[in-house]
Amino acid sequence: MKPASPLRLALLIVELFALLAPASRRTTWRQQWRADLWHYDRWLARERTAPAAHVLSLLARASGAPVHAISLRLHDWSPCMLVHDLKFGWRMFVRRPAFTAVAVMILGLGIGANATIFSWVESVLLTPLSGVPAQEGIVVVRGVTTARNNLSMSYPNFVDLRAGKPDGLQDVMAFRIAAMNTRTTGEPMRVFGELVTANFFRVLGVRPAAGRDFREDEAATPGRDPVLVISHAFWSRALNADPAAIGRTITVNNQAFTIIGITPPEFHGSAAGLALDLFVPMSMQKTIISGDRLNQRGNSWLQVYGRLLPGATFERVQAGLAVAGKRLADAYPEQNEGRALAAARLSEDGASGLLMPVMTTLMAVVGLVLLIACANLAGLLLARSAGRQREVAVRLAVGASRGRLVRQLLIENLMVAIAGGAAGLILARWTAGMLTLFVPPTPYPIAFGASLSPRVVGFALALTALTAIVSGLLPALRGSRSDVAVALKASAPASIGGGRARLRQSLVVAQVALSLLLLVCAALFLRSLTHAQTMDMGYSARQGFVGAIDLLAGGYDQPRGVAFYQQALARLNVVPGVEHASVATALPLDISAGSDMSVEVDGYTPRKDEPMHVYYARVGAGYFDTLGIDIVEGRGITERDTPDQPQAAVINETMAKRYFQGRSPVGGRVRFGTGPVTIVGVARDGKYSQLTEAPRSYMYLSILQSYRPDAILVVRTAADPGGILSAVQRELRALDPGLPLFDVRTIAEHRQISMFIPKMASTLLALFGALALILSVVGLYGVIAYNATQRTREIGVRVALGAERRDVAWLILRQGLWLTAIGLAVGLLLALGAGRLLAKQLVGISPADPVSFAGTAILLLVVAAAASALPAHRAASLDPLAALRRD
């Protein structure tokens, strides 16, 4: 199935609404819109807009077409007629309150679902950085090699990049997110903040709400200026909104810092989805992150953002960065060889990039829900227009034009839609915040500020207009086409409206097909989630807890840190209830993907341009026993792997297979920058970053030999970890009373982190699938029940002539089953196509999973049969005499 190009989709909207434009100006209108969308599509492509944003922007652009067409119509429309139509519409409303209520509810659900998901898309993809103006002008600058496209940058490289003024960019800034240990008055707190260059706030375009931001010289001399800017949230939370906060001193990682500014409340830092609290200038690096990084060109650890020059295109920046990257590679080949620079969109970065697939899926899904709602409403309107035959005929007979009638009917529908849109916005007002409900417990301060921004409200209004027209146009055109002579005859309801009945039936078929599509997707995601929950993640530990320790913040240097790790593990392993305890710099399936590096393996000659990077973690003694990762060959990392011993490494099966091809890797050597490490064992494969990832090479180093001061303590317990936690904390305090254990969560909670996206997708899809099912079944019931009443007299004749009640019931039921069957057939084909698009997001099941397909088809069939059985039963129990007497 070839996906429709975004442009074609947008042009389809134009064609769809061409009828709205007055005939005399339709050609000009169409040409103008075709040209505009063509140019816009080209422009978006040139700007390398992310696919989801490309489609959305183009559709948003195309949504102007119906507005334009209506405005042209209104032009030749006198206001008093409009007022008359509105009044008439209102009267029709009030006369049929049940109809109006149902219609408003259907549209409210449809529009509410769309506004909700759009508010999420907006906060995650379109404006990922809260409180940052003109974000479309911010680009992410990344290092690129043949294997990777999202490398960070070293500080010296950043300084040269900035001094070289890459073409197309006003300026570039760099930052690094870091956990910090802070003390204001009472207990020490762990907060997350950023180490930033002095121009950080200026490039983002954020001005402090109070105080000032950094001066250029404050980030120049290492260690000289202990100043910081704090977030509004930190100011109110930790400083009790102290009005004299500027100039006050707080302790960060045991050093006194002076507060010079407070950010505006809506600003949460430069990482999408995170709420960061402290902003420290780059010159204070050593206090915040281990090592002396400002002078090491080979140490890449910074994220870089740039701000576009006004009017500069994405293309131009891309070219400018290519030149700048080349210059760096030429000047410092040793560190920068084979490394280029490239620009990326904010929406492709970090949490946004992670959530992009699921958000795109959800947006498509709610679009389908709205389509079903429209088809449903169109069905209702058609049924109602049948009841208004005579009214329409009378109006035509006394000289109303058909255009006038279409307009009248559309206005009525627009009024319903506006009420529905308002209901939808009210719904979305409290569902928008529900995104945070899906966020798992992580050590990071996750904050998605989804809310009803003006853009979301605008989107909902555009949808309202769109639904009014989509659901109303066909019924209005049908409804206004009435044969005056026939309709005015008193008794002809059953003889007319054959075309209308067919139209209603097609609408039901469409609803069933789309519902099946949604239900299959929901089933696929649910099955995928079940699979994920029982799947082998590569480690077996289920009970226990993890927590972070930060020795740098605690004032430890390397020798003292190594001693601390040794003593802590020795003490914790004998605490009653603890089965095993260890430390690691990264846990499998944590929210951050972990680090990777490029390696050389002795005895393995890489092909030209073969990517040689492996992911790695530094672990303490007993790590494999603690997490329950099997060692399949050799040994794990032990307490004997100390700094004075040869460097040891454990690799996983994938890495062993790839680089040792059948030979035993134990005793083999791996090199990366520094001296060689010797492989002492092979560990079983697992999942490291995402459940959907392909097997990847992974390496474990000894944290004592390859020291890092920040680590995660992992404790595996035999029983409920609750009581043991306090014993563990007591032991740690006995070693160092000033070193807290942060971000404690149970292993069970940790296991849920990787379930975040599958859980969110399946919950929401199930919800929307259920909504679609209800709507389409109500639609089906409406059609079958209506047809049954239309055939009352026929049924009377049949019964009078000796038909069994069973035959009568089957007559009605058959029609419902028939429509459902056609809908299911169409829906199955659609779902097979959609499944392929979703394949990458599914864990452990095929996108054509027979259980999901058969299960949902049967569910729909059963529910549809039940919906048709009701009118069938009613028809079968008709009194033939009464039926015949009816006109």
Add this chain to the structure above:
Amino acid sequence: MPKVSLSYGSAAILHAVASGSRFGFDIMDVTGLTSGTVYPALDRLESAGYLKSTWEDTAAAHAEGRPARRYFTLTASGATALRAALAKYKALRPLPGFAPEQA
């Protein structure tokens, strides 16, 4: 001088046309207004006599591999209206030749 009163959006559009953005796409680009605002406004301004539109030669456009554009130009009364609008909306950048008339 006839008394004309333009909305800010319409004034921004006339301003854009006068500064050389001559078709819808460009006008949206420089004004930041949405498609649903700009196109209806262009038609309104044309029927009010402030703008005049012409289609560029289709053959020429196709030779360049793109659809033909509808070009807009300011009429005399459009210039008058814009001058009045510039005097009223100080946020719009002054344009040479459209200085507000001295009181």
